[in-house]
Amino acid sequence: MYWEKELEQLDRRALERLQLQRLQATLAQAAKSRYYAGIADIGRVLRAPFTTIEAISELPFTGKEDLRASFPWGFLAVEQRDVVRLHSSSGTTGNPTVVYHNRHDLASWANLMARSMFAAGVRDTDVFQNICGYGLFTGGLGFQYGAEKLGCLSIPAGAGNSLRQIKLMRDFGTSVVHAIPSYLGRLAEVFAEEGLDPRRATNLHTLIIGAEPHTEEQRRRIEAMFAVKAYNSFGLSEMNGPGVAFECTEQNGLHVWEDAYVVEIIDPVSLCPVADGEIGELVMTTLDRQAMPVVRYRTRDLTRMLPGPCACGRTHRRIDRISGRSDDMFIIKGCNVFPMQIEGVLLKLPEVGDDYRIELTTIDDQDEMVIAVEVKAEWFRGDLAFLDRLQRQITRLIRDELLVRPLIKLVEPGSLPKSEGKAVRVYDRRSK
Ligand code: COA
Ligand code: AMP
Ligand code: ZN
Numbered sequence: 001m002y003w004e005k006e007l008e009q010l011d012r013r014a015l016e017r018l019q020l021q022r023l024q025a026t027l028a029q030a031a032k033s034r035y036y037a038g039i040a041d042i043g044r045v046l047r048a049p050f051t052t053i054e055a056i057s058e059l060p061f062t063g064k065e066d067l068r069a070s071f072p073w074g075f076l077a078v079e080q081r082d083v084v085r086l087h088s089s090s091g092t093t094g095n096p097t098v099v100y101h102n103r104h105d106l107a108s109w110a111n112l113m114a115r116s117m118f119a120a121g122v123r124d125t126d127v128f129q130n131i132c133g134y135g136l137f138t139g140g141l142g143f144q145y146g147a148e149k150l151g152c153l154s155i156p157a158g159a160g161n162s163l164r165q166i167k168l169m170r171d172f173g174t175s176v177v178h179a180i181p182s183y184l185g186r187l188a189e190v191f192a193e194e195g196l197d198p199r200r201a202t203n204l205h206t207l208i209i210g211a212e213p214h215t216e217e218q219r220r221r222i223e224a225m226f227a228v229k230a231y232n233s234f235g236l237s238e239m240n241g242p243g244v245a246f247e248c249t250e251q252n253g254l255h256v257w258e259d260a261y262v263v264e265i266i267d268p269v270s271l272c273p274v275a276d277g278e279i280g281e282l283v284m285t286t287l288d289r290q291a292m293p294v295v296r297y298r299t300r301d302l303t304r305m306l307p308g309p310c311a312c313g314r315t316h317r318r319i320d321r322i323s324g325r326s327d328d329m330f331i332i333k334g335c336n337v338f339p340m341q342i343e344g345v346l347l348k349l350p351e352v353g354d355d356y357r358i359e360l361t362t363i364d365d366q367d368e369m370v371i372a373v374e375v376k377a378e379w380f381r382g383d384l385a386f387l388d389r390l391q392r393q394i395t396r397l398i399r400d401e402l403l404v405r406p407l408i409k410l411v412e413p414g415s416l417p418k419s420e421g422k423a424v425r426v427y428d429r430r431s432k
Helices: 012-030 040-047 053-058 064-069 103-119 138-150 162-172 181-193 216-226 339-347 384-402
Strands: 085-088 098-101 127-130 153-155 176-179 206-210 229-236 241-247 254-256 261-266 280-286 297-303 330-332 335-337 352-363 366-375 407-411 426-428
Touching: 012 040, 012 053, 012 280, 053 261, 098 103, 103 138, 103 241, 127 138, 127 162, 138 153, 138 241, 153 162, 162 181, 176 181, 181 206, 181 216, 206 216, 216 229, 229 254, 330 366, 335 339, 339 352, 339 384, 366 384, 384 407
Parallel strands: 127 153, 127 176, 176 206, 206 229, 352 426, 366 407
Antiparallel strands: 085 098, 229 241, 241 254, 261 280, 280 297, 330 335, 352 366
């Protein structure tokens, strides 16, 4: 059963022909933006089109730093009046990254989401509850419009308030939930606190989990907790959001929708393509976006291409679950964090000393970020009310920056152990 049978089963040669055609159109569209207009290689391909899709490796990469440097409109490839929505990364320091969509882009994204959810077994008879941040997070509106396009009864529950989530699930017979994997342990715990067995207390048959790395063991544990199937959903805002790669009911890797994206895997050091099956960094090019085409985007996510066809009959290739990052970004409670954002906040405060440590840990089944911050000697001797105010101030500033509330511990200057060589600032001790 397919959402778009012909496209999903297109034979590889026809799929590559479609990609080449769409790549050419994408490059022509991209060249309308200030950023890509300045890239000579794109002009060259517009005059002498590629004859194979592998030739895409002759084009330069686009990085997050390019998006930031071109803020706010450098990547815009249509008139501003045609843009109907933007999504943007969080943060109050430095330039955020921003992605714009016109009507065509939003329709195409909703269709990819419907196709993805259908592949994971979701149908129009399902009641779909989206336990995910709305606002600028792409998982909110991304899944919302996909579920509506598919025809589900959708419940835009948003993140937080586990008791209300459970009530919604039980009141309306929710059969499919989308949530981040690390939250589901917490949700199961709240079921238990209410005297309910999460395996029996609802109509749930499918979980869609994504937006953060998780292992096969975590997936199996989550499936057992709720007695359902859980499918992996991968995406990133720069490529729309969710709907980039999704597991089908075979649960053997994530199909990348190759009519909408060109996928490459490169060695993050040499920047050359790795051999099929080897782990490297995922690089992606949009093929069906008008307001903001992105060419050879370095996602920093590490994965590998899985060999062979999938038993489901879809011809779009599969990537393995994400195994890490080639930069220092981490994800907590579904929010992306670059340690530099935290440093940026701390260094602005005259009371803060030379060192800090970020510890990611699990407290009462919930992931938490504990930041130990050294305070300068002249301030550390100050009165307790002052330190209390400082602690609240840092908590608020970091919460505003990251959208996650940290637990701040103020410590004496020099009390944090020094690491040898390059300073290690982040310790991930979350229970997996
Ligand atoms: N999804 C849903 N709920 C979450 C969550 C998540 N990723 N992470 C935590 N929560 C819940 C907590 O369990 C808590 O509810 P409960 O006490 O009823 O169980 C509530 O949110 C608040 O948690 P708290 O730890 O006090 O919040 P915070 O201030 O540190 O963070 C969040 C606030 C969780 C709301 C914010 O980080 C957020 O919006 N995260 C969701 C991001 C997301 O959806 N990303 C996916 C993008 S595709
Ligand atoms: P954002 O741009 O905020 O949507 O965040 C995108 C990032 O979230 C990706 O680049 C990945 O690092 C991470 N991510 C999204 N989905 C998954 C997933 N299924 N598994 C692992 N990491 C994911
Ligand atoms: Zn499949």
